[in-house]
Amino acid sequence: xxxxxxxxxxxxxxxxxxxxLPGFRPRAAxxxxxxxxxxxxxxxxxxxxxxxxxxxxxxxxxxxxxTGVGKSLAYLLAGGVMARARGKKLVVTxxxxxxxxxxxxxxxxxxxxxxxxxxxxxxxxxxxxxxCPYRLYGLTAQHAQQSLLQPxxxxxxxxxxxxxxxxxxxxxxxDAFHQRKWNGDRDSWDxxxxxxxxxxxxxxxxxxxKTACPNRVECPFYLARDTLENVDVVVANHxxxxxxxxxxxxxxxxxxEESFYCIDEAHHLAKKAINQFxxxxxxxxxxxxxxxxxxxxxxxxxxxGKAELASNAIDSAAACVETLTxxxxxxxxxDALAASSDNLEPSWLIEDGVLPERxxxxxxxxxxxxRALSKQLDDxxxxxxxxxxxxxxxxxxxxxxxxxxxxxRAEQLSAVWDLFxxxxxxxAPPIAKWITRRAEGKGDYLFSASPVSAAASLAATxxxxxxxxxLTSATLxxxxxFELLLSQTGLKWLPQVNCLALDSPFNFDEQGELYxxxxxxxxxxxxxxxxxxxxxxxxxxxxSEPVGTLVLFSSRKQMQEVAAGLPATLRERLLIQGExxxxxxxxxHHQRLKEQQASVIFGLDSFSEGLDLPGESCVHVxxxxxxxxxxxxxxxxxxxxxxxxxxxxPFIELTVPEASIKLVQAVGRLIRTERDYGRVTILDNRLTRxxxxxxxxxxxxxxxxx
Numbered sequence: 001x002x003x004x005x006x007x008x009x010x011x012x013x014x015x016x017x018x019x020x021l022p023g024f025r026p027r028a029a030x031x032x033x034x035x036x037x038x039x040x041x042x043x044x045x046x047x048x049x050x051x052x053x054x055x056x057x058x059x060x061x062x063x064x065x066x067t068g069v070g071k072s073l074a075y076l077l078a079g080g081v082m083a084r085a086r087g088k089k090l091v092v093t094x095x096x097x098x099x100x101x102x103x104x105x106x107x108x109x110x111x112x113x114x115x116x117x118x119x120x121x122x123x124x125x126x127x128x129x130x131x132c133p134y135r136l137y138g139l140t141a142q143h144a145q146q147s148l149l150q151p152x153x154x155x156x157x158x159x160x161x162x163x164x165x166x167x168x169x170x171x172x173x174x175d176a177f178h179q180r181k182w183n184g185d186r187d188s189w190d191x192x193x194x195x196x197x198x199x200x201x202x203x204x205x206x207x208x209x210k211t212a213c214p215n216r217v218e219c220p221f222y223l224a225r226d227t228l229e230n231v232d233v234v235v236a237n238h239x240x241x242x243x244x245x246x247x248x249x250x251x252x253x254x255x256x257e258e259s260f261y262c263i264d265e266a267h268h269l270a271k272k273a274i275n276q277f278x279x280x281x282x283x284x285x286x287x288x289x290x291x292x293x294x295x296x297x298x299x300x301x302x303x304x305g306k307a308e309l310a311s312n313a314i315d316s317a318a319a320c321v322e323t324l325t326x327x328x329x330x331x332x333x334x335d336a337l338a339a340s341s342d343n344l345e346p347s348w349l350i351e352d353g354v355l356p357e358r359x360x361x362x363x364x365x366x367x368x369x370x371r372a373l374s375k376q377l378d379d380x381x382x383x384x385x386x387x388x389x390x391x392x393x394x395x396x397x398x399x400x401x402x403x404x405x406x407x408x409r410a411e412q413l414s415a416v417w418d419l420f421x422x423x424x425x426x427x428a429p430p431i432a433k434w435i436t437r438r439a440e441g442k443g444d445y446l447f448s449a450s451p452v453s454a455a456a457s458l459a460a461t462x463x464x465x466x467x468x469x470x471l472t473s474a475t476l477x478x479x480x481x482f483e484l485l486l487s488q489t490g491l492k493w494l495p496q497v498n499c500l501a502l503d504s505p506f507n508f509d510e511q512g513e514l515y516x517x518x519x520x521x522x523x524x525x526x527x528x529x530x531x532x533x534x535x536x537x538x539x540x541x542x543x544s545e546p547v548g549t550l551v552l553f554s555s556r557k558q559m560q561e562v563a564a565g566l567p568a569t570l571r572e573r574l575l576i577q578g579e580x581x582x583x584x585x586x587x588x589h590h591q592r593l594k595e596q597q598a599s600v601i602f603g604l605d606s607f608s609e610g611l612d613l614p615g616e617s618c619v620h621v622x623x624x625x626x627x628x629x630x631x632x633x634x635x636x637x638x639x640x641x642x643x644x645x646x647x648x649x650p651f652i653e654l655t656v657p658e659a660s661i662k663l664v665q666a667v668g669r670l671i672r673t674e675r676d677y678g679r680v681t682i683l684d685n686r687l688t689r690x691x692x693x694x695x696x697x698x699x700x701x702x703x704x705x706x
Contacts, residue, residue: 002042009081010038013115017073020114029065029502033074033472036061036500041082041260041468052257052465057494059468062266062485064476066504067668071472072107075262076233079470080111080119082260083232088467089254090233091261093241095268096610103235121233122224124253126240130224131177131184132203133215134401139200140167140174166197173201184220205251206381206411207404209397212388225252238269242276245461256465266471267661270488273454274635279415283324284444289409290324293317293373296406297380299399304383309376316373320413323366330359331435331445345439349634352641353430354423367414367421374410381407419449427646429453432638452639455490463494475664477501478657479695504701506671514703515681516688523625523684530558533624533683534565540622540681543573546596548589549620552608552666554627559602562624570600577603593617608666619678621670626684626696627662628655656692660699667700679706 014034018024040061045053065071075092083090094100100123108121173189176182182189186198209216216222228234234253241261244253253259263269294314301310350356355363384400424430429452438444451457463469471489478484482499486492517536521528541549553559556578563574573592575585585601592599593616601607605627631640631650640650670678680703687693 002038003085006038006042006081006085009085009117010034010078013077013081013117016116017111017114027068027070027505029505030070030074032500032502033063033065033069033071034078036063036498037075037078037470038082040470040498041079041086044086044088044260044468047257054464055466055494057463057491057497060463060466060491060494060497061470062476062482062491062497062499063470063472064482064501065472065474066502066506067474067672068505068674069502071264071474072103073111075264075470075472076103076107076111076119077115077117079260079262080117080233082468084119086260086467088258088260089231091241091253091259092233092235093238093261093263094235095238095265095272097237098610099264100235100237108233108235119233120231121235122227122231124228124234124236124240125185125187125224126243126252127204127208127221128202129186130219130221131173131186131201132208132221133177133184133218134209134213134397135203136170136174136177136201137215139170166200169193169197170201185224204404204408205247206408207401209388209400209404210385212385212397212400214397228253238263238265238272239276242273242462245465246276246457249461249465256462257467259467261462261466261469263469263471264473266473266489267476267485269458269471270454270485273458273489274451277454277457278448278450278635279412279419280446280448281409281413281416282438282444282446283328284438286409286413287321287324289406290317290321292402293377293406296399296402297377299395300380300384300403303387303396303399304380306380306383309380309383313373313376313380316369316376319369320366320373323362323369326362327366328443328445330362331437332443345436347434347436347634349637350433350435352645353433353638355420355433363417363420367417370410370414370417374407374414377403377407377410416447416449419451420447429455430638430642432635434634448634450635452635452642453488455488455493457490459490459493463490474668475661477699478660479699484657484661506674506676506701508671508701508703510704511671511674511677512701512703513679513706514700515679515706516685517681517683519683519685522686522689526558529625529683530561530565533558533562536683537562537622538567538570541570541598541600541620543569543598546593546598546616547619548593548613548617549598549600549622550607550611550613550618550669551600551602551622551624552669553602553604553624555624556604558624559604563602573598573600575599575601577601577607589613590617605662608662608669611669612672613669614672614676618669618672619676620681621667621678622681622683623663623666624683626659626682626686627666628659629662630655652692656695660696663696664699664701671701 014026018026040059044059045055065074079090079092082088092103094103104121104123108119111117112119169191173182177184186193186202213219236253241253244251245256249256294317297310297313301307381400381403384396384403388396388400419431420433422431431449432452433449436446436448438446476482476485486497486499491497517540519529519532519536521532523529537551553562559576563571563576566574575589577585580588589599589601603611608627631637640654643650643653667680670676670680687697
């Protein structure tokens with residue numbers, strides 16, 4: 001139940017913004033969003049004795065808030081008040097770096113400064129974004145003595161010694177960090193760092209020495225994590241939130257039971273979750289690190305006295321090597337891969353995720369061995385941690401770091417083979433499983449597995465544990481309802497989840513118009529469709545006015561072909577995504593308009609979302625074709641086949657609804673404020689010729705049709 005004090009606090013802080021900023025106009029949709037969030041979070045259930053109750057959706061609300069509603073102000077203000085009142089953390093997540101930076105650098109400071117609500121906040125990043133001083137100092141001779149390490153204790157586990165250019169870069173980082181000219185955050189280093197080099201100087205939770213690390217007091221990750229414990233609002237991305245809950249919660253971010261989550265850009269959550277619960281490993285790399293298990297656990301045994309544990313780990317590693325070698329032999333003669341020899345990296349998608357009988361026993365054996373090895377190495381790691389409580393020296397720390405490396409790899413190996421060995425119930429979504437022959441390295445294969453739906457995992461790890469949650473975005477409905485989002489995220493499994501679609505503050509009928517030119521060629525005829533686009537664009541784009549046009553393509557090939565085929569007068573006005581950095585492209589676009597010149601941006605799917613071009617910087621959005629994403633990846637193919645076997649139509653059930661969301665997002669690039677105007681043109685005749693076209697049109701804003 002929402003208390004009078006909470007109601008008054010939200011009302012007073014919201015009024016303070018209005019009083020302090022004369023130009024601020026309270027919006028009905030924004031006030032509705034404030035109320036819905038407060039009411040949902042007020043229903044959060046508290047701990048009873050030592051137990052947390054299982055949540056059933058009563059404190060979860062799904063809110064579609066179109067552009068212009070002011071979503072971030074609503075959820076930061078209502079969420080911030082409720083989190084402080086109920087003793088929770090407000091964890092705000094997004095799918096894009098741009099929104100995270102906007103929240104930390106603009107939206108949160110605005111709320112704090114103008115509402116009087118004293119919110120403290122911090123940006124959370126994964127461990128892999130931060131430098132590990134222990135490893136960096138171990139790699140740089142001039143700092144090795146400071147960390148009391150022999151240089152590079154991990155060198156035996158890497159593919160090659162650093163080259164001179166890499167050593168120069170490492171020394172520069174070490175100097176800058178030691179002199180406190182750099183804080184150890186990868187994103188704040190002024191030179192782009194290659195992933196391979198950065199992997200040498202960052203760490204994971206398995207390789208970290210934790211409190212026993214001699215560099216713990218200056219560790220950027222722990223300094224950042226300590227900050228999170230003392231703030232009201234934590235801003236993160238979806239990936240970090242999902243990784244945290246998959247590890248049990250409370251590892252990096254506050255625990256789900258102590259958190260009110262605000263998940264912005266929530267239409268990305270389902271696919272992000274599927275990626276999080278997927279796993280893969282290379283056969284050759286696995287054989288490489290498995291070969292080092294014996295030496296590392298023998299060193300660990302010397303410090304722990306765990307002879308039986310070391311022996312078991314060596315036996316499990318040997319069993320893994322034996323079974324992987326068997327798989328290598330089987331795959332070398334496997335017809336499914338041999339038949340695709342014209343492909344440099346052919347893949348074998350295992351039909352319906354059900355292994356052939358001849359492979360089931362081998363997969364089961366591999367899963368058992370990998371699971372045993374993972375547990376034994378983890379137990380040895382715990383024993384080593386106990387040993388390091390009494391003493392610490394260079395050799396002990398070196399062994400702990402090497403063992404941590406192996407624990408991480410074994411966990412990954414076990415995750416892959418647990419998925420390979422899993423057979424889902426008859427009516428449950430399957431697990432996609434596929435094997436790819438690597439072009440590099442003779443006899444190397446990549447084993448990959450992924451659930452095709454994250455609904456069950458999200459329900460178990462997040463929704464039934466979170467104190468409360470708000471899911472929001474400008475586009476959450478598909479073809480007019482929330483069904484797709486609810487089913488893909490697992491919220492459909494919970495009763496009492498409230499869904500709300502707010503009204504747009506824009507007058508679309510007066511501000512914009514929709515034009516569907518009478519094209520003859522369907523996008524199913526790529527050549528003919530491209531030729532017609534080349535013919536139409538000079539007629540659609542007015543170069544005499546200093547305004548911006550955004551042309552969106554679903555295919556890079558078609559975008560490049562259209563650009564090459566246009567008249568020179570139009571071609572010289574183009575700014576094409578991928579040819580120059582995005583920031584440079586947008587700066588050039590605005591500079592042209594400032595110089596009273598027309599400017600035309602050619603972009604792909606990523607420009608259909610999150611690109612803000614208000615006013616005359618975009619008065620015309622042209623969409624080359626409907627954004628259908630055909631399932632050509634292993635996960636999509638497996639899911640489509642499962643739908644078909646159950647009598648469904650994956651195109652109607654998945655492809656069209658997902659295209660609806662993307663189309664609304666693309667159209668949403670036009671009207672960004674109450675003063676914007678312009679036209680949306682869609683160069684796809686399927687909107688008028690196919691039965692699903694009417695549904696797609698009905699989901700668009702009510703522009704004037706011309």
